Amino acid sequence: MTIPFNNPDRPNSYIGKTVPRPNATKLVQGRGRYVDDIVLPRMLHVAFSRSPVAHAKIGTIDLDEAKAVKGVVRIFTGADLAEVCTPWVAVLAHLKGLKSPPEHPLAVDRACWVGEPVVAVVATTRAAAEDAASLVVVDYEELPAVTNTMTALDKDTPVIHPELGDNLAFRRLHEEGDVDAAFANAHKVVFASFRTARHTGVTLEPRSILVDWNPAEGQMTAYHATQAPHMMQTVFAKHLDIPESRVRVICGDVGGSYGIKVHVYPDEVATAAIAKVLGRPIKFIADRLESFSTDIHARDHEIEAKIAVDADGKILAIDVDDWTGIGPYSVYPRTSAIEGNQVVNLCGGPYDFANYRAQTTVVFQNKTPTCQYRAVGHPIAVAITEGLVDMAAAAIGMDPVEIRRRNMYPDDAYPVTSPAKMKFEGLSHHASMDKLMEMMDYDALRADQAEARKRGKYRGIGIASFIELTNPSPFMYGIGGARISAQDGCTVRMDPDGSVVALSGVTEQGQGTEAMLSQVVAEGVGVLPSQVRVITGDTQVTPYGGGTWASRGAGIGGEAALQAARALRGSILEVAAAMLQADAGQLDIRNGQIVDADSGEERMPLEELGRIVYFRGDTLPKDLPRELVQTRHFITMEYPFAFTNGVQASYLEVDTDTGVVTLLKHWCVEDCGRVINPQLVDEQVRGGIVQGLGGALYEEIHYDEDGQLLNGSMADYLVPMAAEMPDMVVGHVETPTKESELGAKGAGEAGTAGAPAAVMNAINDALRPLGAQMTEMPFTPERILRALGKLQD
């Protein structure tokens, strides 16, 4: 029996409705439990002495003064930990040519970025550990630092890892059709350079880990703020030589992740290694400066691109040359080549065109390593694509909406394969654009813009269509050899009183995963969401899964939960049929009651069925199965990724005297397939948009030419704040994926993917009469005034 999702009045119709978040009360009452809330007997704290320079040979290390600090228990160097922890190399077989040197939990011979951990000080308090860490004396013999991405491969640039031969980590060229011929014969060709700034995730809760090693049981327990507990279980097991079954990763409440908590960090592995050596619980909580200098960075790209169109605005070709600097190491185990690879995969995404060339060049440099952060590569690819499309429209005098309508894949064209060789199962670009036009009242907005212009106000409208990659299959990581699970599992059981427990491999970091699971399980079984207790984030009790990243929680974890819940429903009905001497097909479960499916008449509460099964099983037929616990796993098989689509719009005003941009309103229509919880999806989209607006207007990590980090605090690294955020209107089109019964695709990254391009296009729409064009993010007041030619140095 399938669920009639299109009937909102069906029994147990929780999927598709906003239900309360089961963990909200706990968090609002301050009863959440984050890693730093956990205190274990005999616990110690670790603080790190980190490299103050971008590149140096590590000479003698003098620990005498540090050891004398009261409370210090032991101090570890890179050489010490290398004896108990094997290094890792972050490459993937399917990213051909990707190279990276072995990385240790503490730098051994060389420090390669400002903030790299060099010495670990363990003490009875964090303050004592910091006191001692400040007294560690390391003889740093400075080496030349590589900081400029574009010259990293030049002959006279020093090679950071001589054994690798050069500073090239990865390069991929993709070519489809006859690009050069298309450009040569085009009606119009538009060139542009784009730049996206270096960002970081800035989670409310910093990276946190507490590791306990019990030598008597050979068991490691890591309380860890992570998105991927099973992946971390495998990492600790492999590099610290422990069977996976003896490593338990517990991921309780997590204060935001945005992708930064899905990677292996040297200081966190060092913490685990130290726990194993000392046999005592060790806690490491990153402070804000450590967060800025050691959480992964992302998005540091420089791009040259061009587009060719015919006289009707039809896209003939797109050519993209993308460069990014990733720091001195590819980050384990996902690697730091994925972001550039995504740019190649995603440029031109919404459009039906024939000739496409894209190359990404990924180089090493002496800065904090970069890796996957919310909407990996998407904001870059969308900015390039949508920037070019808008410029082409302007060049041929066409409305930006019209040029998109002429090029987007028709809604009935699917399945199709894009010039980047991405396979789309079903998208809704035109329906989404139609809905956006209606929501924003495009024509009225154009009239308002013209009216404002008469008053000397420069307002602009920016549109950005996009695709988003969600629900990844093993084609993303597993195929390359990474032990990162693309499948996920859920166990659903009924307890004697009829309440239900669901144990899921996907995790909750504040986005509402547990709410989604509770309503899927509630509908699947036939109970109230409040009767479903959801457990996530414990490798010892939940089925093996990948965790929450790449917008997979609902699409993969949700489907596993639905199938497990439906299986439990079947088991319950089989027992009920025997007890009631009825046909299981004539029975249903609604609101925790066995009912007659046709009449809805109540036959028996689940509580009674539980009492019989668990305490009077003797009264049931001997051969009757009574497995009131069911586990199901789900993996996508037909498509490597479930692509979603959408379109965003920004309306803003540029103060041409100060360069300040005021966001007036923002719209997003997106299609994530089946919407399980409208409020959660809307808030995911809004939060994502805010993060995208941060990239467009504020966020930028600054380094000087020696590789010194210049802004390592919340005062200097500007995140988007509530006062500057516009009203956001979110709408949906639903094209469910046929790969699952649930039909859900991901929604977590759509907002971030499209917002920067929408803002860029709106700013350029506002400035076009003044002859200025912005393509370097963030669009700071100063950059805007410089583009307007208003500053003289």
Place this chain on the structure above:
Amino acid sequence: MKASAGGYARAESVGHAVQLLAASDGQGRVLAGGQSLIAAMNMRLSVGDLLVDISKISDLSGVAVEGETLRIGALTRHAQIGSDPLVKTHAPLLTDAVSHIAHAAIRNRGTIGGALAHADPAAEFPACALALGATMHVEGPDGPRAIAAEDFFEEVFTTALSEGEILTAITVPFAVADEEQILEEVARRSGDYALVGLCLVKRSAGHRIALFSVGPKPILATGAMAALDAGDLDAAVGALSAEIDPPSDTQASAAYRRHLAGVLLRRAVARLKGDVA
């Protein structure tokens, strides 16, 4: 990071605080609202401080009329100043300034004395004090003294306060009839330190223009003031550009700040009622 303080003592009175500072061997640091000091300590930018907590000295707080001036106790919180009717009547520039200072939580704890003594060149209150021609009242081992705002701010985070002295109050001359006080600033986000800020006071005696975030201390733009008194706005903007030497940092270059100063002066003048200078 965890702060590393050298010690803490709560002062019972101004005299007691002065004694504690005198006994601190140069390590004494006055703790009032703590909105800059505690942040600096938490980043270990300041370590080993012997904190002298003056926050419980009740007679350092409050706003009162004193002849033709307004006396504002050093411990008066930003939020109190923002909502005080006497301040709104007699020194509306300060009322305006409060809405630009950081966020509610910081305004609830930060004090005007702390902001003035900390002398952050990007802060609003020091420039307001300059524009208003305020007087700083301090108390030290050698007794009380008064320092004109023009003589108070010396360098980044440096004032004319001697070691061991405490700022106890400021007095501000009443705004005279028809006086106008205007504050203009541009910040990246609401509550951020200004990229550039400008205070314009138009009195019968002439214009006063003070700027913040344009150098190592708030400055009185005397050239621009004279030009404005002469009724020449373009000349005032030109003079202003010449008399500031703004810094470049990750938020803005000197050239941008210089441009912004001119824009803000024009905007402030445009807000003046009646005929423009």
